[in-house]
Amino acid sequence: MTNNDLVAAIEGQGYRLTAPRLRVLESIAGRDTNFTAEEVCADVPGVGRATVFRTLKLLVERGLLCKMILHDGSPRYSFPLTGHHHHLVCVSCGAITEFQESEIEQLLSQLGVSKAGTIVGHRIEVYVVCPTCQVRYGGHAKPELPISAGVSS
Ligand SMILES: [Zn+2]
Ligand SMILES: [Zn+2]
Ligand SMILES: [Zn+2]
The missing domain is CATH 3.30.1490.190 (Ferric-uptake regulator, C-terminal dimerisarion domain)
Incomplete structure (x- = not known):
């Protein structure tokens, strides 16, 4: 997923794309390995944790992002391939x-x-x-x- 894909998908759903949300999208776009919300938070200093979690949740709800639960119960995210x-x-x-x-x-x-x-x-x-x-x-x-x-x- 490129940043443009993500932006288009979010705006296409009628969501307002705020600057902090855009920074979250820029951070995760193009990632080809799975990642945690904490890693995203660390990558976008100045963006509130709540914004990071809400943006990830929105992408999961729209089917643009997978949320998985590891065997120890911790969540990870990845972009779906199929x-x-x-x-x-x-x-x-x-x-x-x-x-x-x-x-x-x-x-x-x-x-x-x-x-x-x-x-x-x-x-x-x-x-x-x-x-x-x-x-x-x-x-x-x-x-x-x-x-x-x-x-x-
Ligand atoms: Zn292994
Ligand atoms: Zn998946
Ligand atoms: Zn199934």
Whole structure:
């Protein structure tokens, strides 16, 4: 995503693009690795944290930015590469990749019909030890990595 893409998308939605918001967009445009809100805050001194968080939230709501929850519960952001997708998150190095799986979508739509009510959205993060880390650590996460809640093997 270029800065112009982001600006056009926000203005196209009828949002007023204030100078601080523009600085946030300039900071994140073109990033090709995932990032935290804290990193953005550090990159735009003088822009309030609330503005940074609100701008990121707006982009997530508009589908322009992905928000992922790491295995330790901390949020990270990245620009989506494909349409509807889910995330593979490496618990060892933090690398995030996208995946699409039609069987998951079918399963969820069946669940909606049977008992869950009307499903209006979902988010799936799958925690893995990525191929690079498997080679590096012999199939395991980094030895010093704490085993945290939500990750079982
Ligand atoms: Zn994504
Ligand atoms: Zn990894
Ligand atoms: Zn899905």
